[in-house]
Amino acid sequence: MSGVNGVIYLSRAIVMKPLGRLLLAFSAILLAIGAWIHAAGFGRMSAGVAKSDLSPFLGKGFKVLWLQDSTIAIVLAIVFAVVALRAAAGSKPVIVLLALVPVVTAALTYYFIGNFFGGHIFLVAGIAAILGALLYPVTKLL
Structure with a gap:
């Protein structure tokens, strides 16, 4: 890349506005807390499934989906935290x-479960991340 006055710049710096970083960090923290709360409920959910009349296939599938939800939330938390830092x-x-x-997970939660705090956590975290992304900077030369 060429620079000013014959100086060659080899990289570009991306400087993110503090509010954008804060929103992404907030989203990451909220998703991590939500994942922890959700994963902590796995034992109670498993006991409920064991007492139910669900077929073994559906019971095991429900357990997978439960842990999958927590896993996705923690992975998104890590990604948003990394982008907030760098x-x-x-x-x-x-x-x-x-x-x-x-955001879509929250919409599905509201549709199938109704007013539930897990949906609120996902909705607020998703909106915060979207707002943080809207404040994502334009690349500047170093």
Whole structure:
């Protein structure tokens, strides 16, 4: 890349606005807490499934989906935390696409379960990440 006055710049710095970083960090913390709360309920859910009349296949599938939800939340938390700390690790379109996962999860939660705090956690975390992405910077030369 060429620079000013004959100086050659080999990389670009991405400087993210503090509010964007804060929103992504908030989303990461909220998703991590939600994942922890959800994973902590696995034992009670498993006991309930054992007492139910679900077929073994459906019972095991329910357990997989339960842990999958916690896993996805913690992976998103890690991604949003990394981008909050190092803006160059992500891009606006990728952050928005990833943030749609908790937003859609919240919508599905509200549709099938109704007013539930897990849906609120996902909705707030997703919106915070989307707002953080909207504040994602334009690349600047070093």
